[in-house]
Amino acid sequence: xxxxxxxxxxxxxxxxxxxxxxxxxxLQEKMQKASDALEEREYSSTSGGGAVEAVVSGxxxxxxxxLKDQVVDKDDxxxxxxxxxxxxxxxxxxxxxxxxxTMNEISGGLNVPGGF
Numbered sequence: 001x002x003x004x005x006x007x008x009x010x011x012x013x014x015x016x017x018x019x020x021x022x023x024x025x026x027l028q029e030k031m032q033k034a035s036d037a038l039e040e041r042e043y044s045s046t047s048g049g050g051a052v053e054a055v056v057s058g059x060x061x062x063x064x065x066x067l068k069d070q071v072v073d074k075d076d077x078x079x080x081x082x083x084x085x086x087x088x089x090x091x092x093x094x095x096x097x098x099x100x101x102t103m104n105e106i107s108g109g110l111n112v113p114g115g116f
């Protein structure tokens with residue numbers, strides 16, 4: 001016995017499925033372009049009142065660390081290390097946050113697979 005679908009579910013909906021697939025592909029392409037652009041950006045953050053600056057890429061790679069002379073004290077390396085870690089972590093957080101916000105804006109909050 002052959003199952004039959006009601007007319008509203010018949011092959012006439014193939015255009016709807018194609019339209020949905022096309023929209024999904026457009027969304028994916030738009031998200032990829034935005035992701036590529038975000039990866040090219042640099043994000044910076046400071047700690048210790050500007051004594052330490054960390055610059056990271058949108059790929060979440062540390063690009064440079066800038067230290068002001070007054071923070072370099074050979075007798076207090078632990079403080080310097082703490083300031084560097086704080087600046088790097090904040091710069092990474094800024095990069096991640098912008099990527100998440102941009103992707104949510106594009107996708108309308110949908111959870112789109114593919115690492116975006």
